[in-house]
Amino acid sequence: MRLDSHYTFPLGLICLACLMPILDAQRPSVLSGGGLRPLLGLTLRQQLQAGQPPVPRFDCSPESTGFELVTGFVFSSPADLLDSQPGTLMLADCLEACRLNSSCRAANYETGLCVLFSADSDHRPGALSSSQFPVFTLYAQKVCLSGHCDRAWDYERVPDFKLKARGQELMKKQRKTGSRTACMELCLSERDFVCRSATYSKDTGDCSLSDMDRMSLGALNAIESENGTDYMESNCVSDPTKLCDFKPLDGKILKTVDAVYQEVATEQDCKNLCLNTAFRCQSYDYNATGAQVCRLSHHNTLTLSQIREPFLAVPDASTKELSACYNVSVDCRAGDMIATVRTSKIFQGKLYAKGAPNSCALDVQNSLEFALRLPYTDLECGVQREAMGRYSTEVILQHHDQIVTASDMGLSVACQYDLTNKSVSNEVDLGVSPDLKHSITQESIVDSPNVAMRVTDRRGESTGSAQVGDPLSLRFEIVDPNSPYDIFVRELIAMDGVDGSEIMLLDGEGCPTDQRIMGALNRASDDQKALVAHFDAFKFPTSEIVQFRALVTPCLPTCQPVICPVVDGTGLFQEIPSLGRRKRRMLNATYEESISNELDDFHSPYFTISTLNDRRFRRDLGAERNEVLPQEEMLLVRSIHISDRFGADKKRDRKLSQDTDFHDNDYKRHRSQQSFEDDEVETPTTESRPVDQQRSATCINLSTVLGAGAVVVGVQIALLIIGAMLFLRKRDASKKLLPQQAPRPSPQQTIFVKRY
Incomplete structure (x- = not known):
């Protein structure tokens, strides 16, 4: 009814x-x-x-x-x-x-x-x-x-x-x-x-x-x-869930969520719940609505663009939104391995073997799944035989076509083949598959340390400005005190902040180019993983901004110092240790040892750039200098404002003698060349040594050579004068002893002199 x-x-x-x-x-x-x-x-x-x-x-x-x-x-x-x-x-x-x-x-x-x-x-x-x-x-x-x-x-x-x-x-x-x-x-x-x-x-x-x-x-x-x-x-699609990156959305939580779990011990447990839930979880928050409360949702900012104010403002709370996930698998074949990457978000960039971004690489254009073939016989792909039947290499997943960013990853892939003897009998089908199936596949992500470079005074306090001659230090340190890494430093360059002129302070081997400008890097007294080099402040003639750039290489577990042959203040050669990058070429090292050293120094492709206000950004050094930046190294940059002392000393300079004026002009003339190399000087902060404070490595090396040559020539002239004086004195003594002078021979005569 x-x-x-x-x-x-x-x-x-x-x-x-x-x-x-x-x-x-x-x-x-x-x-x-x-x-x-x-x-x-x-x-x-x-x-x-x-x-x-x-x-x-x-x-x-x-x-x-x-x-x-x-x-x-x-x-x-x-x-x-x-x-x-x-x-x-x-x-x-x-x-x-x-x-x-x-x-x-x-x-x-x-x-x-x-x-x-x-x-x-x-x-x-x-x-x-x-x-x-x-x-x-x-x-x-x-x-x-x-x-x-x-x-x-x-x-x-x-x-x-x-x-x-x-x-x-x-x-x-x-x-x-x-x-x-x-x-x-x-x-x-x-x-x-x-x-x-x-x-x-x-x-x-x-x-x-x-x-x-x-x-x-x-x-x-x-x-x-x-x-x-x-x-x-x-909602029936299976997304990758292995290597996942979550981005925080601070101060906001979703008003409606799909699941609420209580008594979740840690945030990592909450994250694992999100990655292993029965729906496509896109965000989670933890401890935002109560102690040990974990809330999951299939929504994030991308999927709620049509909803009016989906988030609730909650101070000190944070929603973690899924950015991307990557599943990496390895197919082990007879003569190569194929690394396949499946992503949850379209990928545009490149996948390449570590150290070979051009010769063993795959360019990816808007794809969710892609694969890189790594032949065992291709030296460019760097596949190493670790043991009997085991091959491994490292590949880099780079999002940008030219530069490496923080979202990039280094992946270690390996294949294990069972090469044990086996007995086969009563087999009819004698067909052999062309490819061997892999028995063990390993994959892992290698994270790099976050390294900072600071300009400090001799007490270790950071500074952003100084005057020429002030005693300063350049400090390299790993931000995370619990990091297992140690660091090398090489190719330390000082650059003009205006015209790009530069000087080399540490060469490609990590050795100082001139001890009078900068000495070797030593470990800090308060942190054994921090490296410090002292110098006196200097500036370039065209700018008061001095920019330091250095390449830093992480290594495990510690970095061995390189032995550098240098010239001391007396002009003699001596060997000093420096924590610059380990030399790749050892005089008595075999090929296998050099390969082993390279494998021991496996590096992640990330790099951190530090600026004056300690912000970090990414930059491709090779793009400016037509050089290929090694993917396993980190580029660090630090700028400082250096002002000169000339303004306060002009009146005093006018009272100097002509000889003093000559040296002062010579100092100013040299500064246009010196600023490229004065980065870390260890001269005292007095005004009696301005030439040493400002002279570039190129000019100082040339002056050293010319001075040494002048000393040698002077010594030779002195020896000639002394020899001539001795000869004249001996001849005068002979004249007094002989009563008559022997007749001078004529041009036709032949005289044989017999020496005893």
Whole structure:
């Protein structure tokens, strides 16, 4: 028997009057996962619609029953209300309750409340309305899908939106279907490619399938508005979950989440829950709404671009959003190994063997899966034989085509072959597979240390400015005190901040170019992993900004100092240790030893650049100087403002003698050349040695050679004078002893002199 509307209206009001106090009393707040207003707040017009025709029962086998999810919408139909479950903290639990109830066709979910209905938006289109502020609601509707997957929901629908047009390559297939459910069935059953999303037009029936979605595109506005079109995103896709990078969103948490876990010991445990959950988790927060509370969501900033204010401002809280994940696998074959990378976000960059970014590399253009072949016989690819049947190498995953950034990774890949003897008998099929299957695959990420370079005074306090002659120090240190790495430093250069002129302070082997400008790097007294070199402040003639650049190489577990032959103040050669980079070429080292040293010094491709205000940025040194920067080294940069002392001493300089003026002019003339090399001088801070403070390595070396030559010539002249004086004195003595002088021989005479 069908009830008239004048009977159902009072019945609906009675139900609401009984239910609302219970919901208001048990509904949790937003910070505990709930919303800010009732899901059943119905208008009078909605209450008057309670006399609509009954909805047929949902007829579908349990194996094909799935759910369609719509974010930011609420279903309001009091006559179709089945049950409400306050305190529900899992979206999956809410959907499971609807799945087990044969009368349930739809559900509303906000964190902390689940409401079940016997009707859905297909039969009550007017009952579905936007619900985004002050919190957003998740609406779920039962669907019958032949390609249903074992997930809480099969796909998410965004009404009146489509995937933003970026060329036809995003749309892999296009068909005509009679409904959006049929369109999504095509996506879930697709076998030619991994279907991640589908777009359905209600007007034309066009169904477009794509291998991209909002997460894989990684763009904030990956979808655009279009009336009459439904964008549907699959929840059945298996994303990579091994090497994942999360970015923090500080001061904000989601108003509605999919799952709330309590008594989670650490944030790492919360992260693991996100990576191993039954849905495509895109963000999590920990300790934001309570001690040891972990909240997970399939949403992040990219997927909530159409929602009004989806985040709640909470000071000192942070939401970690998934940036990208990488799964790396190795296929070990007879003569090579193939490293395959599968990503969750389209990758554009290159994959190459460490140290061979051009000769053993793969350029990747907007791909989710790519592979690099590493032949065992190709020396450029650097595959090493570690033991019998074991081969390994390192590959670099670089996002930019030219420079290395912090998001890049170094990966170690290896293959192990079973080469033990085996007995084979009674075999009929003598066919041999061309490729050997790998038995062991290892993969790991190698992180580099964060290294900082600072200019300090001799007490170790950082400074950003100084005057010429001030005693300073250049300090290299690893930021993390618990880092297992040690560091080498080489190719330390001082550059003019204006015209780019430069001098070399430490050469390519890590040895000082001139002891009078800068000595060897030594370990700091307060930190055995920090390196310090002292110098007196100097400046270039065209600028008061002096920029230091150095290449730093990490090594494990410690770095052995290199022995540097240098000239001391007396002009004699001596050998001193320096913690510059280890020499690659040893005089008595064999080829195998040099290869072993290179493997021991495996380095990550990351580098850190430090500026005056301690900000870090990335830069390609080779792009400016036409040099190829080794990928295993770090480039550090530090600038300092150096002012001269001439302004305060002008009056005194006018009173100097002509000889003093000559030397002062000579000093100023040399400064135009010296500033390229004065980086770290160890002269005292007096004004009696300005020439030594400002002279460049090139000029100082030339002066040293000229001075040494002058000394040698002077000594030779002195010896000649002494010899001549002795000869004249001896001749005078001979004249006094002989009574007569022997006759001078004529030109025709031949004289033989016999010496005894």
